[in-house]
Amino acid sequence: MEKQVLLYEGKAKKIYSTEDPRVVWIQYKDAATAFNGEKKADIKGKGRLNNEISSLLFSLLEERGIPTHFLEKKSATEQTVQHVTIIPLEVVVRNVVAGSLAKRTGFEEGHELSRPIVEFYYKNDALGDPLFNEDHIEAMKLAKEQELLEMRALALMVNSVLLPYFAEKKVRLIDFKLEFGRNEEGALLLADEVSPDTCRLWDEQTNEKLDKDVFRRDLGELTDAYETILTRLGGALHV
Amino acid sequence: MEKQVLLYEGKAKKIYSTEDPRVVWIQYKDAATAFNGEKKADIKGKGRLNNEISSLLFSLLEERGIPTHFLEKKSATEQTVQHVTIIPLEVVVRNVVAGSLAKRTGFEEGHELSRPIVEFYYKNDALGDPLFNEDHIEAMKLAKEQELLEMRALALMVNSVLLPYFAEKKVRLIDFKLEFGRNEEGALLLADEVSPDTCRLWDEQTNEKLDKDVFRRDLGELTDAYETILTRLGGALHV
Numbered sequence: 127m128e129k130q131v132l133l134y135e136g137k138a139k140k141i142y143s144t145e146d147p148r149v150v151w152i153q154y155k156d157a158a159t160a161f162n163g164e165k166k167a168d169i170k171g172k173g174r175l176n177n178e179i180s181s182l183l184f185s186l187l188e189e190r191g192i193p194t195h196f197l198e199k200k201s202a203t204e205q206t207v208q209h210v211t212i213i214p215l216e217v218v219v220r221n222v223v224a225g226s227l228a229k230r231t232g233f234e235e236g237h238e239l240s241r242p243i244v245e246f247y248y249k250n251d252a253l254g255d256p257l258f259n260e261d262h263i264e265a266m267k268l269a270k271e272q273e274l275l276e277m278r279a280l281a282l283m284v285n286s287v288l289l290p291y292f293a294e295k296k297v298r299l300i301d302f303k304l305e306f307g308r309n310e311e312g313a314l315l316l317a318d319e320v321s322p323d324t325c326r327l328w329d330e331q332t333n334e335k336l337d338k339d340v341f342r343r344d345l346g347e348l349t350d351a352y353e354t355i356l357t358r359l360g361g362a363l364h365v
Numbered sequence: 366m367e368k369q370v371l372l373y374e375g376k377a378k379k380i381y382s383t384e385d386p387r388v389v390w391i392q393y394k395d396a397a398t399a400f401n402g403e404k405k406a407d408i409k410g411k412g413r414l415n416n417e418i419s420s421l422l423f424s425l426l427e428e429r430g431i432p433t434h435f436l437e438k439k440s441a442t443e444q445t446v447q448h449v450t451i452i453p454l455e456v457v458v459r460n461v462v463a464g465s466l467a468k469r470t471g472f473e474e475g476h477e478l479s480r481p482i483v484e485f486y487y488k489n490d491a492l493g494d495p496l497f498n499e500d501h502i503e504a505m506k507l508a509k510e511q512e513l514l515e516m517r518a519l520a521l522m523v524n525s526v527l528l529p530y531f532a533e534k535k536v537r538l539i540d541f542k543l544e545f546g547r548n549e550e551g552a553l554l555l556a557d558e559v560s561p562d563t564c565r566l567w568d569e570q571t572n573e574k575l576d577k578d579v580f581r582r583d584l585g586e587l588t589d590a591y592e593t594i595l596t597r598l599g600g601a602l603h604v
């Protein structure tokens with residue numbers, strides 16, 4: 127399999143075609159962005175860390191029966207995945223209050239929820255990724271009621287796998303964002319990435335942030351935090 | 366029945382006790398506020414118009430089988446209602462895109478929805494009345510799943526009554542906000558007010574705004590717009 131033409135460049139990844147129309151080649155970039163692209167930086171080594179961590183977590187989720195787009199890690203910063211049509215929704219699962227949920231509800235950051243909260247945001251940079259309810263999603267024809275139920279169930283399954291997995295590694299899974307898409311056969315697959323860019327991960331002992339909030343809030347070296355996560359997950363150390 | 370002590374003063378109404386603990390006395394004020402209280406004005410005659418229109422619409426809704434708090438119009442600006450414990454949610458029903466829904470979705474103001482959208486906002490001025498989904502509502506213990514279903518069903522029933530009623534009067538019901546509460550016996554009742562302060566109402570021919578947007582957007586004399594609504598609904602003309 128060969129990487130061919132650049133199909134799309136996002137904020138964190140480049141997507142290339144391959145000779146197989148059902149497969150695309152993802153290259154993770156050394157770029158960090160936050161606040162809808164307002165804050166930006168080049169961060170050497172970030173692409174490799176996210177590619178390693180995402181490959182590792184997608185493999186775990188596949189093993190546990192969750193259908194994902196992941197096919198194969200191709201290099202330190204690249205992987206092949208099934209090409210999907212992305213459903214333009216960011217599906218967020220939260221176990222602990224943080225970020226916008228603290229602002230929305232008035233709960234303190236760190237407040238433990240008695241059960242997970244699932245949220246759907248419209249993936250639209252121009253509108254600032256607004257929160258949607260099911261009526262908004264159906265009115266905009268982004269997904270049908272049945273698809274919403276499926277995405278919600280899959281998102282909660284992902285949480286049920288990742289929460290104890292991270293806990294074993296002494297990491298608290300605070301919240302995470304998923305994207306779903308449909309492949310050529312119409313199957314709903316977990317797509318995009320699962321990495322410290324898309325999860326909030328806090329050290330179990332100290333609550334030290336080991337995720338993109340380190341960049342958003344200027345808390346230190348982002349790659350140190352991501353390296354800590356990769357090491358705890360048993361991934362290869364940087365050489 | 367007598368008006369006794371002031372229990373609560375809100376932005377648009379004063380609530381007094383009566384000798385019957387199950388009954389409160391509402392006095393509509395000559396005050397307009399918008400943008401979470403940032404814009405304010407005294408508007409002579411507004412209290413009367415909202416009291417007349419709200420009394421009229423609550424009577425209609427009661428007739429059509431919707432349980433409401435409304436008891437009796439007591440004066441030009443006053444009415445008695447059943448005392449309820451307000452559920453701190455603003456239940457919004459939308460037939461046509463306007464206001465924050467245009468901003469949220471990118472739909473043009475005026476876009477006709479193929480079916481109504483129902484939204485729940487957390488009634489909390491300090492937080493700016495944020496949009497909530499059902500998980501937020503349950504996490505904050507504001508209402509149970511069953512209550513949400515009940516409020517949603519009642520809100521859609523109100524829409525089914527008001528939409529053709531206003532249409533007969535050559536008025537388009539664009540959207541409206543409801544509040545619900547429980548009385549001493551635990552019955553869920555439609556409470557608060559239903560008026561041009563809480564509905565978007567556009568003239569059928571010209572789409573002229575006949576509601577609080579006249580104040581929010583400085584489109585003319587607010588009381589002229591409300592007087593037009595009261596007249597079309599067959600209410601008493603100002604003397």
Ligand SMILES: Nc1ncnc2c1ncn2[C@@H]1O[C@H](COP(=O)(O)OP(=O)(O)O)[C@@H](O)[C@H]1O
Nearest residue numbers: 136137138139141195207208209210212317318
């Ligand atoms: N399997 C896939 N097939 C097609 N597109 C995908 C797949 N996985 C992720 N994408 C999309 O690739 C794009 C690039 O990723 P990213 O750089 O994270 O973009 P963004 O700037 O939108 O966050 C995103 O629009 C994402 O939804």
Ligand SMILES: Nc1ncnc2c1ncn2[C@@H]1O[C@H](COP(=O)(O)OP(=O)(O)O)[C@@H](O)[C@H]1O
Nearest residue numbers: 375376377378380434446447448449451556557
């Ligand atoms: N039947 C009722 N029993 C008790 N409180 C009510 C009833 N109907 C409305 N209310 C409450 O009366 C308060 C005063 O109304 P208003 O001036 O509109 O307040 P706000 O500034 O919160 O919009 C509101 O908090 C409203 O929820």
Ligand SMILES: [Mg+2]
Nearest residue numbers: 136137138318
């Ligand atoms: Mg992305």
Ligand SMILES: [Mg+2]
Nearest residue numbers: 375376377557
């Ligand atoms: Mg009010």
